Amino acid sequence: MSTLNLGILAHVDAGKTSLTERLLHAAGVIDEIGSVDDGSTQTDSMALERQRGITIKAAVVSFAIDDVTVNLIDTPGHPDFIAEVERVLSVLDGAVLVISAVEGVQAQTRVLMRTLQRLHIPTLIFVNKIDRGGAHCERVLQSVSGRLTPAIIPMGSVSGLGTRSALYTPYGAGDREFTSRLVDLLADHDDAFLAAYVDDETAVSYRQLRGELAAQTGQALVHPVFFGSAITGAGVESLIAGIKEFLPAAEGDADGPVAGTVFKIERGPVGEKIAYVRMFSGTVRVRDQLRFRRDEEGKVTAVSVFDRGSADRRASVSAGRIGKLWGLGDIQIGDPIGMPRTTPSGRHHFAPPTLETVVVPRYPADKGALHVALAQLAEQDPLINLRLDEMRQEISVSLYGEVQKEVIQATLANDFGIDVTFRETTTICIEGPVGSGAAVEMIGKGSNPFLATVGLRVDPAPIDTGVEFRLEVELGSLPFSFLKAVEETVTETLRQGIYGWQVIDCTVTMTHSGYWARQSHSSGVFDKSMSSTAGDFRNLTPLVLISALKQAGTTVFEPMHRFHLDVPADTFGSVLPELVRLHAVPQTSAMRGSSYLLEGDIPAARVHELERQLPSLTRGEGVVECAFDHHEQVRGAVPTRPRSDHNPLDRKEYLLHVVRRV
Ligand SMILES: Nc1nc2c(ncn2[C@@H]2O[C@H](COP(=O)(O)OP(=O)(O)OP(=O)(O)O)[C@@H](O)[C@H]2O)c(=O)[nH]1
Ligand SMILES: [Mg+2]
Numbered sequence: 001m002s003t004l005n006l007g008i009l010a011h012v013d014a015g016k017t018s019l020t021e022r023l024l025h026a027a028g029v030i031d032e033i034g035s036v037d038d039g040s041t042q043t044d045s046m047a048l049e050r051q052r053g054i055t056i057k058a059a060v061v062s063f064a065i066d067d068v069t070v071n072l073i074d075t076p077g078h079p080d081f082i083a084e085v086e087r088v089l090s091v092l093d094g095a096v097l098v099i100s101a102v103e104g105v106q107a108q109t110r111v112l113m114r115t116l117q118r119l120h121i122p123t124l125i126f127v128n129k130i131d132r133g134g135a136h137c138e139r140v141l142q143s144v145s146g147r148l149t150p151a152i153i154p155m156g157s158v159s160g161l162g163t164r165s166a167l168y169t170p171y172g173a174g175d176r177e178f179t180s181r182l183v184d185l186l187a188d189h190d191d192a193f194l195a196a197y198v199d200d201e202t203a204v205s206y207r208q209l210r211g212e213l214a215a216q217t218g219q220a221l222v223h224p225v226f227f228g229s230a231i232t233g234a235g236v237e238s239l240i241a242g243i244k245e246f247l248p249a250a251e252g253d254a255d256g257p258v259a260g261t262v263f264k265i266e267r268g269p270v271g272e273k274i275a276y277v278r279m280f281s282g283t284v285r286v287r288d289q290l291r292f293r294r295d296e297e298g299k300v301t302a303v304s305v306f307d308r309g310s311a312d313r314r315a316s317v318s319a320g321r322i323g324k325l326w327g328l329g330d331i332q333i334g335d336p337i338g339m340p341r342t343t344p345s346g347r348h349h350f351a352p353p354t355l356e357t358v359v360v361p362r363y364p365a366d367k368g369a370l371h372v373a374l375a376q377l378a379e380q381d382p383l384i385n386l387r388l389d390e391m392r393q394e395i396s397v398s399l400y401g402e403v404q405k406e407v408i409q410a411t412l413a414n415d416f417g418i419d420v421t422f423r424e425t426t427t428i429c430i431e432g433p434v435g436s437g438a439a440v441e442m443i444g445k446g447s448n449p450f451l452a453t454v455g456l457r458v459d460p461a462p463i464d465t466g467v468e469f470r471l472e473v474e475l476g477s478l479p480f481s482f483l484k485a486v487e488e489t490v491t492e493t494l495r496q497g498i499y500g501w502q503v504i505d506c507t508v509t510m511t512h513s514g515y516w517a518r519q520s521h522s523s524g525v526f527d528k529s530m531s532s533t534a535g536d537f538r539n540l541t542p543l544v545l546i547s548a549l550k551q552a553g554t555t556v557f558e559p560m561h562r563f564h565l566d567v568p569a570d571t572f573g574s575v576l577p578e579l580v581r582l583h584a585v586p587q588t589s590a591m592r593g594s595s596y597l598l599e600g601d602i603p604a605a606r607v608h609e610l611e612r613q614l615p616s617l618t619r620g621e622g623v624v625e626c627a628f629d630h631h632e633q634v635r636g637a638v639p640t641r642p643r644s645d646h647n648p649l650d651r652k653e654y655l656l657h658v659v660r661r662v
Contacts, residue, residue, distance in 0.1 A: 002249035003320040005067045005278060007088050010098035010117070011106035012077035015128040017055050018230035020074045024234050027063035043074035048410055056407055058084040058264060060276065060322055062306035065244045070308050079108055079627060080404035082350045087263040087333055088216040089115065089349055091278035091322070094122040094247030096239070101127050101135035101161075105399035106624035107564055110517040113348050120220040122247050124232060125316045126239055129164045130158050130166040137161060140648070143226065151222045153185050153213070154178075156238060158227050163523045168235030170171050172228045173206035186212050188219045210245070218248040229286075253320025256269060258282035258338030262292070265333050265380045268326075275325045276316070277337055284337070290328065290659040292335040292635060301327030343408055351628040353385070353398040354604040356428050357405060359412075360394075362419035371395060373416040375410065384408075389642060402608055410454045427605040429556050429639055430631055432505045433460045433498035437551030439544045440512045443532070452536040454486060455512025461505045466496055468506075473513040482515060485534040498546075498554045500641030508545065556638045557631035558615035559604040567614075567622040569596040574617050582606040601629060 008016045014238070021041050025033045034040035039050030043059035055076040062071045073092070075085045095116055099109055116123045127140050139156050144152055156170040171178035187194035193212055197204050216222045226242055228235020264276035277284070284290065288300045304311040305323045318322030325331075361370045371388075374395060378384045385398040399405055405422060412418045440455030441448040461468065469487045478486075490508050497503040515532035563584065567575050569591065579586065584602035591597070602610060607626045614622040 001071060002251075003071060003093075003211060003241070003321060004090055004247055004249045005071045005073070005320075005624070006243065006247065006560045007073045007075060007085075007092045007095040007121075008098060009075055009085060009095055009112045010077050011041060011100075011103070011108035011112075012054065012079075013104075014077060014100045014109075014295065015230040016030055016098050017044050019096075019126065019128060019236075020061065020072055022233055022236045023072065023231050024061060024063055024309075026233070026240055027065065027638050029061070029063045030081065033158050034403065047414065054078055056081055056084075056086050060264075060306055061310065062308060062322075065240055068244060068249050069321075070305060071244065077108060078403060079111075079133050080399075080401040080407075082108075082111075082354075082400060083384075085112070086348060086350050088649065089119060089121070090261050090334075091263045092121050093250045094243075096124050096126050096243070097223075098126050098128050099140060099144065101129045101137060101140055102132050104136070105147045106142045107562070110147060111627050117149065117220065119349065122220050123223050124239070124242055125152065125218070125223050125225040126235075126575065127225060127227045128230055128643070130161055130227050130234060131164050131232045135162045135166070137227060144225070149223060151188070152225050153182055153222065154225045154227075155242065156227065156235075158333070160554070162173070162285040166229060166232070166234055167371065168238060170238050174186070179206065179209065181208055182213060185222055186216060189216055191497070214246050217246040217571065224252050250320035252279065252281050254283050254318035254320075256288070256319065258284060258288075260337040262331055262333055262335045266324075266333070267376070267380075272326060273304040273329055273331065275328055275331045275335075276321050276322060277325055277339075279317055279319050281319045283316050283318040284323070284325065284339060288323075290303050290337055291330055292328065292337050296330050296335075298330060299381040300325050308570060332380075347372075351559070352428075353400050354428050354561075354628060355395050355399040355401065355425050356387075357399060357425045358394050358396050358423040359408075360421050360423060361422060366418050369416065370412070370418050370420065373412055375419055391642075399425065423552040425605075425608070427558055427603070427639070429499075429501045429558050429634065429641075431499055431501040431503045431554040431556055433458050433549065433552040434555050435460070435552050437548040437553070439547040439551065441540055441544050442512070442515050443516065445469050448540070450540040451516050451530075451532040452540045453503070453512050453514030454537065454540045454544045454546050456490070456541070456548050457509045457511050458552045459507045459509070460552075461507050463505055465505055467491065467504065467508065469507045472509050472511050476515045478515060481534050482532065482537045483510075485537040486510060486513075488540050490545060493542040493545045496641070498549060499554060499638060503549065503554065515570060535616060541652060548590055556634045558634045558639075560601045560629055560632045561604050561626040561627035563598075563602050563607070563610070564599055564625045565598040565600075565622065566595050566624075567598075567618045568629070569594055571618045571622065572596045572598075575614075575622065578613055582610055584610070590618035601632075602626065604628065 010016050017036050021034050024030045025596050028039060036053050042061050044055055045049055046056060058073055060071055060073050061629045062069060073088050075088055077211055096114060129135055144402050156168050158166060158168055160166040183197060224242060224246055226235055226239045259281040260277040260279040262275045262277050266274045267401050268274050284300060286300055286303050289297060290300055291297050303314050303317050303323055303325060305314045305317045305321055311324050343542060361367055374386055378386050389394040408421055436459045438457040443453040445452055469490055494503040518531045554660060582602060583606060584600055586598050586600040589598045610624060614624055
């Protein structure tokens with residue numbers, strides 16, 4: 001039996017959770033269809049999700065289509081929870097991108113599709129809500145081809161659009177227009193197919209056409225489009241058939257070396273850690289000693305595997321499957337299990353959070369408990385970065401937006417019994433070097449108090465290349481552990497540049513190295529005063545790096561969002577001055593009916609204010625969507641962030657350390 005790990009992705013409210021419910025019902029896993037609006041669905045199981053009617057955490061459920069086990073991962077659509085989607089992407093064999101037939105392509109739809117395409121994840125498109133008034137198929141198809149990808153093929157037609165009796169009918173071999181569109185699309189991507197077809201049109205059967213469509217969908221070159229309604233169930237059977245026909249099930253060798261990825265961490269009823277792992281190869285059994293991340297190991301004490309509904313206790317989980325593992329106390333999200341996969345997993349697919357706020361316990365006595373609680377939340381969510389300002393004993397969390405802030409507040413209150421408030425939300429900027437700079441400290445020379453020679457040069461690198469560490473010294477000139485200490489300390493130090501922001505897009509080159517070998521007195525006792533240790537390199541590296549960085553000079557960049565504004569045309573006169581006040585820069589505009597559409601850039605720091613002001617400026621009819629777009633050099637006064645030089649420990653590591661001790 002093969003497995004398909006399938007993600008359901010969409011802009012908020014497009015109907016992912018409702019569709020998941022329908023799929024489970026159609027597959028016979030549940031007898032009654034739950035409703036998001038009543039808080040009774042399978043995947044929105046957290047109390048907060050049920051109260052708010054939105055998905056906050058990715059959830060896995062499973063069903064069978066004939067001989068294929070489908071592990072379906074329902075993801076949140078709200079941009080504040082994009083981190084949940086991020087982790088899921090690395091474990092998917094395929095995806096269904098849901099688009100509302102009423103709202104059409106939305107800001108987050110574009111962000112998601114761009115990422116699915118970049119990762120070559122085979123993707124079907126499901127146009128949902130055909131039963132709702134205002135539903136439009138042609139308009140949605142046009143916006144998909146214009147704004148997402150032209151490589152699409154509608155797989156059927158809709159009748160009764162915009163009514164409860166809307167129906168979807170799949171096209172077949174006899175639909176000449178469909179087959180000729182299909183041939184055109186497939187020929188675009190496969191010359192051999194085109195040649196065969198041009199040679200003899202009749203030699204290519206309808207079955208071969210569908211086979212070629214499956215092959216090209218499997219390579220993420222083209223995207224079949226289905227239509228339906230998660231509420232009435234229209235089109236859902238066809239979508240299920242499409243999932244089976246067009247998305248490639250997982251392949252993997254259950255007897256091969258163990259390789260998997262942890263994409264979700266949960267705490268069980270008694271606080272025990274549960275790791276969700278997608279297995280790519282091999283088999284993990286109860287009592288196996290597992291290696292994850294560099295030198296961490298742990299013993300698996302229990303396994304459960306997703307199969308026909310929820311996860312059941314099993315003795316093992318094998319290649320292709322998603323399982324839950326107990327017993328791995330130190331495991332974190334993103335950890336590879338066994339052999340690391342060859343695909344680069346370290347890079348983020350979406351932009352990091354752009355906002356930050358200080359969390360303040362309402363009762364000062366809760367401070368210790370708050371640190372522990374936040375560290376636990378950060379462990380479940382690697383994009384919640386925590387920063388501890390030791391001078392003021394304050395803790396900051398990074399954020400995607402205000403809704404995430406409310407969720408953190410509610411989670412701290414409900415799960416940990418801690419009442420908190422937040423200080424004002426501020427923007428997270430980044431720093432990049434302007435030019436090149438170099439510095440060196442030699443062992444035993446000048447005021448260098450450490451038994452180490454370290455020379456470093458900092459050079460600017462192209463946008464989005466991150467930080468690269470290079471060697472201009474002989475690899476063998478320094479023991480490996482010392483080299484590692486320098487490289488790790490470089491990464492840690494760059495978390496705070498000259499102005500206190502993370503330094504990105506630069507190359508750090510080690511230009512000088514030197515150490516004193518391990519020396520002993522005649523008694524054979526190791527003499528630390530004469531022998532270099534990794535600690536000497538850890539202490540010296542930040543000093544050299546900061547001085548190289550100062551010589552290079554840095555610029556501060558602030559995050560900018562792309563906004564799409566849709567307001568009644570007669571209100572635009574009062575919206576425009578507000579945009580100017582918020583430093584928004586309009587780029588393009590258009591009229592659609594009585595609506596005025598405007599697109600442009602706005603500093604991330606001002607997005608919330610725009611969202612708050614819009615209803616009163618537009619009689620409650622204006623709609624704005626924002627998504628992170630790029631960083632831009634700060635104009636005017638350069639913002640700084642308080643440094644915490646005295647403790648170069650990574651904040652999160654530090655807090656996790658606190659947790660382990662507790
Ligand atoms: N009329 C109609 N309403 C739908 C349909 N699908 C979903 N809805 C409604 O749309 C709203 C959002 O549905 P959800 O299933 O929560 O959407 P979602 O994409 O999971 O939302 P998030 O997880 O919060 O991003 C709910 O009120 C649903 O009842 C549909 O096909 N037709
Ligand atoms: Mg949902």
